[in-house]
Amino acid sequence: MWISFLACIILCAIVLYVPGYLLFRNLAFSTPRSIAFAPIASTAIISIVAIVNEKIGIFSAGSTVFGPTLVLCFIPYLIAKLIGHAKTTDRATSWDWKFLACYAAFGILICVYMFIKPLDGADSFYCRADNATHLNMVRYFVESGQWSSIGATTGTIAFIPGSAGFYPSAWHDLAALVCTLASSDPIVAINATNAVICGLVYPTSMWAFLTCLFPKSKLHIAVGAVASMSVACFPWTFLIKGPLVSNLLSFALLPAVLALFMHYIKAGIGVHWKGTLFSGILAVAALALSQPNGLFCAYIFAAAYITHRSMKRFSRNKVLAFALSAVVFIILWFVLLQLPFFAEVVNFPNTGGLTLTPVESFIASVTFEFYVGQPPQTILAIVAFVGCVVAIKKHRVWLIFPAVYMVIAYGVSRCTDEYLRNVLCGFWYNDPWRLADAAAIFLVPLITMGLSAIIVAIAKSYDERKASKRPNATHKQSSLRVVTAVLLVVFTCYNFFPSYHNLVTHKREWSPFGFMRDRIAREYSTTRDHVYSTKEKDFVNRAMEMIPDGSLVINSPEDGSLFAYGVNGINTYFRHPTTGSLTDDANMIREGLDTIAESEEVRRAVKDVSAEYVLLLDQGVPYDEGKWLLQTTEDSLKRWDGINRITDETPGFETVLSDGDMRLYKITGTDDGGASGE
Template identity: 25%
Template sequence: MIIEWVAQAPVLLVAALVIFVPGSAALYLLGVRGIALVAAAPLFSTFATAAVAIALGMIGVGWSPLSWGLAILILIGVTALIGRALGGRLSAAPSRARWLLPSALVIGVLLGIWRLATYITDPAGISQTNDAVFHMNAVRFILETANASSLDVNQVIGGSSFYPAAWHAVTSLIVAMTGSSIPVAANMLTLVIGALIWPLGISWLARILTGSDAVAAYAAILSSALQTFPLLMFQWGVLFPNALSTAMIPAAIAVVMTLPQWVDGRDRWRPLARAALLVLVVIGALALSQPAALLPWAAIVLVWITARVARDERLARSRRWVVIVVSWIALAVIWVVLSRGTSGSHWPPFRGKVEVFLDVLLNGQLRVPFAVGVSVLMLVGLVVAWRVRALRWFVFAWAGISLLYVLVAAIGAPLVRVNILGAWYADPYRIAALAPIVVIPLAAIGLDALIAAVASRVRRRSGAAPSSRVTPETVGIAVATLFMIVLVLVRPVAMPAFLEATFDRESRYVAVDDSFLTPDERQLLESLDDFVAPGERVISNPSTGAGFGYMLSGVDVYPRTWSAPRTATWEVLAEGLRDAGTDSSVCEALQAYADPQYVLDFGPGEAGPGRYEMPGFTDFDGQTGFDKVAEVGDVSLWRITACSR
């Protein structure tokens, strides 16, 4: 396994460069330095990439690494001009031990890669999940149409509505730049999201929150301690866009928290202009990745703003309260609008009132095994944060994020599930993934407090002066690293099915004979272009895994998502396609779907969530009007001759 992953290192490098280089260059020219420069870079790169894709689509310029690169250079040049006009610099914070944070980040990155790679197993593996069909087919669509615009990408399934396509645009660039397959590019971007963007962002947030390099270092190392993020977003769904947007939330919060550092008492318009620009980048990055991320970001930021405004004696008390109340009302309105703008609540509550609070306190959301070690550190961190006035607001932020999980897991009222949880479709997986944003910094604060307490006790008992070689921070790094190594080796990471209270037997990226996409099915799909001429259409039951056909071959395999059309016409095919030679209504139904010339027989399918039985799509052997074209194991491709015109 290790050799296969090492062989894909160039693809991983390109993925990292696409995510970090544009943002780092632009923010450097804007005056950003230190960890902020690297941690905030994905926000600019993601926003710029998705915005450029929309702009190129609108003016009719094809999407490619060249057009993207030229547009990015123009944006960086504009940023340089803005940076010169605004002046100022966000300097790196002074540090007693310059090695501390960089070394911790390296450890955190390696642990994150280890955890994700061991779950994915094969760098060319495909997530055996419903949403993976749409996301990967969308990347193929971008590559074939040279259009990565969020206004157009939904055309892959015949839609015309906006769909946040930042992840898809970035993945398509990786494929185009490296020549890798779409699954490999997607998996390398997964490593960048979960093992680079996330630990950098959570570490920077911890640094801004506490002013401590040690706390930031511990946060980096502990960044992959919880299954709920980043791993869960690559298990369930699969939710690539949610993973990207959630990974950027910590840095997005930290960006806003740094804005006061730019303030110059002699000049007001420049800090305001810079603040507006940076907030625009944050909003754009989150909205074009997955708009639901805007809500927890805005809520946490508003808790911080509320705490600052409440303490600001320069404002009259009445004015302070007006600002606070109006801000929260505005957020509430935006929250309801975004929540009601989706297809609504799709999942029921599943947890009792007492159980759900244990889930929150012990980080056992979705019935995953309780994360006792991290939870103890978090509880210590909560106590420390409550006792420090400047940190107390973060306790409320933790309570707010925890409340979202309590609501989705235990409250069934439609008013709550539609108006508060609708932005996530009342999906507990998506909401549980928000918890580490607040839990990891608190756990880092808790670890720092415990290390400091133990070090102080040891010094008092020994009477020795502090060692310049073995500092409390060194011990903390060692303890956190050892804790994570044991955790990664021992703690199970099977995907939980919360409604059934069961867990997956194995990784959802592992293809076996009873997988959504079996090895035989994948082999046949990858060879479709050998048998099907360009422009011809293949029809299938997409919930058997055949929906991956377009992504794997470039052949027009319909439907291009896991869900078939819910129409009476499709029902005719689902029940009786195999009878096309004797039932004229079948040929009439096929006309509605552009007269496909081929059909895939991947069996009848199965009944279950996101799965459909379609007996009409199997057993063509001996049926009039069908000729076998190719076969791999039990799966086959047939030419439809019954409806020849």
């Protein structure tokens, strides 16, 4: 299984970097920068090809998605020749290569430590309802060849046809593509995809961002390799909250998108307008088809950057330039808030994170306590504060705004559900964890500046002391390098160390990264008792051996069987715990399947959907004794009573497989007008 995992990682890296590299290289970017930008183009084009394939009736698979993507990425070579875009002055240095390699190596190291090593198997998965959707959708994409973000579904026939709208499925496209190319288990491909995004895409994306912000400072770029992964919440909370894998991809691409944006602003949009337009379309498509709230993160950054540029451009009227820019961006923000298209997102009733008082929320925000139960990162917060001071001194105040906005929005989202929450947090589903992860990204430049300033101060102090003893010595450069190396090693050991001995309580306590690592290990554990346990997974595998391939199996999703299709591949009827858009047949089945021997309507519904079997994983288990989904309540469980009431004695069902509280029944109640299966 781990060999398959490694193969999936290699293929995922090829899929994300080769096509996009060719495209950006042909747009005359340097080789290192083309590598960093590559996932933007690859993500966008793969997703667009998937949409086009479905529209024209082509079965999406490795050859029909990756093949066209590769071909399309060669075309800009001709375009570059025609429009003369190759005249760009973007040139790589040996330091670009060294630093890019450092970012990638450090990212891979942290990813192995935080995500891959804690997995007790390459096919480990997180048992949360959101993840069932992701697992089911990836498997359905692979089996159906329908990968489009427009009307993306998990393939269940229990819902009203056409009820699925736009669903950003770029991540699912990528996982499905890796799965088909590697001929692997979907979960192995999913874990490999997440590993590549966390350990390679995000660090190289951040390298592009920081080199754009600090093009003349090798110190800042060196420090950024460590700073980019230093905030404990990102990308790791996206693996245990939801998991929010679509947001994971969108936010990992975000720094590179911002770097691309700044590159063309600096190079001159008027001169390079065709390249700007083409790259801009790809960037917008990549974020929109991954998770659109990445675009609003980009909007916050763009507002600060463009305001800064306008003040610099109109230096004699800075106040007026600031006021006009701010007013325009604020008005546009409120206009977007009022659009019906965003209403469901902006007004999303996300109350899960509303657990703090205003004072507690303020403390959590300023100490970087960005997840429930996560220990604060107080030292890192102080470093970021030093970075803010440096930014003010260096006249780069605009860099503070995106981070401060997200930190404030995070604080607001945790302590109030008033209108202010919708205004500041609405585009992120009013979700504190998405806002915290966005804050983590925008804090990286400030942490980089703060840590660099501390290094320079220590090196300067050391040089002054040395100079006072040896007036003729000149060791400034060598001391800076030594201090940088030593401080980065010390900072890395302190910041990423998993636990420490509390001198007050005399107990071993988790560090922020240790806490996140432990959460990942527990949530992905196959030995822990989850709602869909290893025992239940094995039972489903045995059940599949006893029924014809493709047989439709009615299930009670809240007992964990909503995972059965995505994990095992069994053709379950109910793949979601929601009931809002179910068909009439589905509602009839969930409410009265146990009456199939007496009810003609139930028999007709079962015949209409061609169901043949029933799967129960917690038969007869009371609510207060069972292991359920986080969202499950005693009332929600009653929605499936028609299925849950089935026992070995219920007329119309024949026991095929039995193990403890797990059952597989053959539906016999549709035979001969409702013959009993007893």
